Amino acid sequence: MPELPEVETVRQGLSRWITGRRIRSVQVRHPRAVRRHVPGGAHFADVLAGRKVLDVCRRGKYLWLPLDSGDAVVGHLGMSGQLLLQPADAPDETHLRVRFRFDDDGAELRFVDQRTFGCLSVSEGGGMLPSEIAHIARDPLDPEFSDAEFVAALRRRRTEVKRALLDQSLISGVGNIYADEALWRAGLHGTRITDALTGPAAHRLLAQVRDVLGEAITAGGTSFDALYVDVNGESGYFDRSLNAYGREGQPCRRCGAPIRREAFMNRSSFSCPRCQPRPRTSGTGRRAG
Numbered sequence: 601m602p603e604l605p606e607v608e609t610v611r612q613g614l615s616r617w618i619t620g621r622r623i624r625s626v627q628v629r630h631p632r633a634v635r636r637h638v639p640g641g642a643h644f645a646d647v648l649a650g651r652k653v654l655d656v657c658r659r660g661k662y663l664w665l666p667l668d669s670g671d672a673v674v675g676h677l678g679m680s681g682q683l684l685l686q687p688a689d690a691p692d693e694t695h696l697r698v699r700f701r702f703d704d705d706g707a708e709l710r711f712v713d714q715r716t717f718g719c720l721s722v723s724e725g726g727g728m729l730p731s732e733i734a735h736i737a738r739d740p741l742d743p744e745f746s747d748a749e750f751v752a753a754l755r756r757r758r759t760e761v762k763r764a765l766l767d768q769s770l771i772s773g774v775g776n777i778y779a780d781e782a783l784w785r786a787g788l789h790g791t792r793i794t795d796a797l798t799g800p801a802a803h804r805l806l807a808q809v810r811d812v813l814g815e816a817i818t819a820g821g822t823s824f825d826a827l828y829v830d831v832n833g834e835s836g837y838f839d840r841s842l843n844a845y846g847r848e849g850q851p852c853r854r855c856g857a858p859i860r861r862e863a864f865m866n867r868s869s870f871s872c873p874r875c876q877p878r879p880r881t882s883g884t885g886r887r888a889g
């Protein structure tokens with residue numbers, strides 16, 4: 601599943617390849633891919649024909665393309681979505697859902713999505729910030745993200761720290777993999793209760809989140825899911841440098857203890873039993889010891 605670094609990698613690639621280009625036509629090949637565009641697929645294609653792409657922006661895991669009409673195309677990759685630049689004569693992908701052709705006859709933009717959890721829509725007047733995603737908090741790589749506000753909000757909550765990192769209304773773009781990696785670096789177990797974290801500990805954790813995300817972007821994103829590739833079809837390779845996620849039973853790179861896996865929110869959490877001890881009491885609503 602694409603997380604922030606993957607989506608940022610896609611954004612950077614798209615920005616380079618489609619900014620300034622004018623859409624000639626759009627073909628919606630599967631209605632589910634535009635299900636959040638309430639007026640329907642034909643309308644989606646109609647309002648985009650002839651529009652110029654001004655930029656490619658991101659908040660959390662959402663992308664949006666401001667257009668010269670003042671509207672924006674909003675996209676979420678879901679579990680398996682890909683935005684690929686392909687030569688016009690390249691064969692259609694099996695799971696091709698939406699095709700954008702440009703009036704320069706250059707490479708097409710293709711939305712390919714096997715599991716169809718991803719979605720594209722047009723946000724009317726959403727060029728600056730689509731209303732559909734305005735409720736999502738900024739991510740820690742956003743220049744306007746406020747560290748002080750985040751730390752204060754985190755410490756006001758009485759919830760598990762990993763749960764807080766995954767809460768898109770508090771901080772966006774941190775998924776399961778990067779939460780585990782940041783917690784490993786910070787030496788915190790994910791069930792630590794946020795209101796028991798000291799201010800310096802919360803700032804350290806935020807710094808680790810930022811470092812992990814930044815390094816993953818530099819590496820081109822993580823690719824656990826073979827379905828994920830960036831706009832040029834290249835897999836990311838950050839997974840080679842993961843310290844916790846997916847390493848059950850392998851030695852901690854800091855202390856040598858075998859990494860443990862625990863169930864968490866229908867998923868798995870990976871942590872070091874020695875570097876990240878469980879709090880003496882855990883669970884929401886109870887103060888950690």
Ligand SMILES: [Zn+2]
Nearest residue numbers: 852855872875
């Ligand atoms: Zn360790």
